Amino acid sequence: MTQSARNRYELTVGQLAERSGVAVSALHFYEAKGLIHSRRTAGNQRRFTRDTLRRVAFIRVSQRVGIPLAEIREALSRLPEERTPTVDDWAALSESWREKLDERITQLQRLRDDLTDCIGCGCLSLNRCALANPYDELGKQGPGPRRLLVSAAKDPRPPAAECISCES
Amino acid sequence: MTQSARNRYELTVGQLAERSGVAVSALHFYEAKGLIHSRRTAGNQRRFTRDTLRRVAFIRVSQRVGIPLAEIREALSRLPEERTPTVDDWAALSESWREKLDERITQLQRLRDDLTDCIGCGCLSLNRCALANPYDELGKQGPGPRRLLVSAAKDPRPPAAECISCES
DNA sequence: AGCGAACCTCAAGCTCCCTTGAGGTCAAGT
DNA sequence: ACTTGACCTCAAGGGAGCTTGAGGTTCGCT
Numbered sequence: 230m231t232q233s234a235r236n237r238y239e240l241t242v243g244q245l246a247e248r249s250g251v252a253v254s255a256l257h258f259y260e261a262k263g264l265i266h267s268r269r270t271a272g273n274q275r276r277f278t279r280d281t282l283r284r285v286a287f288i289r290v291s292q293r294v295g296i297p298l299a300e301i302r303e304a305l306s307r308l309p310e311e312r313t314p315t316v317d318d319w320a321a322l323s324e325s326w327r328e329k330l331d332e333r334i335t336q337l338q339r340l341r342d343d344l345t346d347c348i349g350c351g352c353l354s355l356n357r358c359a360l361a362n363p364y365d366e367l368g369k370q371g372p373g374p375r376r377l378l379v380s381a382a383k384d385p386r387p388p389a390a391e392c393i394s395c396e397s
Numbered sequence: 398m399t400q401s402a403r404n405r406y407e408l409t410v411g412q413l414a415e416r417s418g419v420a421v422s423a424l425h426f427y428e429a430k431g432l433i434h435s436r437r438t439a440g441n442q443r444r445f446t447r448d449t450l451r452r453v454a455f456i457r458v459s460q461r462v463g464i465p466l467a468e469i470r471e472a473l474s475r476l477p478e479e480r481t482p483t484v485d486d487w488a489a490l491s492e493s494w495r496e497k498l499d500e501r502i503t504q505l506q507r508l509r510d511d512l513t514d515c516i517g518c519g520c521l522s523l524n525r526c527a528l529a530n531p532y533d534e535l536g537k538q539g540p541g542p543r544r545l546l547v548s549a550a551k552d553p554r555p556p557a558a559e560c561i562s563c564e565s
Numbered sequence: 566a567g568c569g570a571a572c573c574t575c576a577a578g579c580t581c582c583c584t585t586g587a588g589g590t591c592a593a594g595t
Numbered sequence: 596a597c598t599t600g601a602c603c604t605c606a607a608g609g610g611a612g613c614t615t616g617a618g619g620t621t622c623g624c625t
Contacts, residue, residue, distance in 0.1 A: 410571090410572075411570095425573095425574095440572085440573090441572085441573060441574095442572055
């Protein structure tokens with residue numbers, strides 16, 4: 230492959246940034262974290278293969294759903310290294326993500342239903358509601374949207390405790 | 398109201414922490430950020446009214462959905478200051494949150510559907526997919542799960558752009 | 566009065582996810 | 596040859612959301 234031919238199939242970091250909508254600094258960061266990879270030119274500049282666009286797309290999508298970079302990295306590491314990932318490779322990855330999305334949707338729906346219940350009883354209970362009581366281990370890792378994709382609750386909810394705000 | 402009577406209706410920070418499941422340090426933090434309020438005893442200790450439990454519950458619930466503290470603070474500030482919030486006050490707040498939840502659910506569902514589409518076309522397009530392209534202003538504020546509750550997309554999606562990974 | 570647990574106030578530290586800046590190199594156009 | 600813009604590295608900064616630690620006070624009980 231000639232150098233010029235290469236140029237048609239590879240992207241500079243600037244091009245990748247522009248086309249993916251991600252800042253150059255963020256791309257550097259992703260590379261440092263092992264989420265994307267590049268070869269270097271003789272002049273030490275990064276050259277990304279075109280499928281890096283897909284990787285970046287995948288990263289952003291995953292982030293929007295609430296998955297931390299470390300986990301995304303792990304998922305991406307399951308793509309074949311030796312060859313350019315095929316559509317099927319990507320489909321498999323996306324499929325697993327889709328399942329997580331489904332779980333998250335189910336979880337939010339329950340959250341919504343429980344919120345409605347809580348309004349009904351006039352009680353925003355920390356112990357009784359799924360609202361404050363995420364039956365998942367991720368909930369224990371502290372609050373915040375850091376890890377939104379939780380393993381969807383095993384259904385045995387914790388024993389209904391007292392209502393923290395209604396009782397004495 | 399006597400001091401002892403007061404004690405029955407107020408909570409120390411430790412009690413609030415225990416009953417809400419939130420660390421004392423976090424409660425201090427919330428107070429510093431104006432999400433909760435306390436009176437101080439003669440000895441400079443915090444005393445929280447009982448409805449603070451509900452506030453904390455509301456905070457945690459909101460966080461789980463992905464709402465940043467600043468926004469939660471703003472929502473809470475709509476509760477009446479002069480009197481203890483009634484069930485109706487809380488219901489109004491929760492109702493507005495429920496709507497956001499609905500929006501969020503809808504958004505995730507579309508995300509999921511689009512992901513399926515993308516698998517279909519074999520293309521994880523940054524420009525075409527809702528996936529990478531959250532038609533909402535919050536998406537522009539950078540990535541991450543920091544602000545997941547977006548104003549549900551006005552439906553005119555952006556003009557279908559080229560597929561960033563499929564074309565040349 | 567004395568003890569320990571719980572409380573107080575800063576200030577600093579931590580994780581995540583980047584951005585900004587300084588100082589320097591590379592590549593393409595004139 | 597020169598300029599300009601894109602690129603490089605590395606270190607530091609920033610915001611969100613807390614936690615940890617030091618040093619000191621107060622509460623409740625015996």
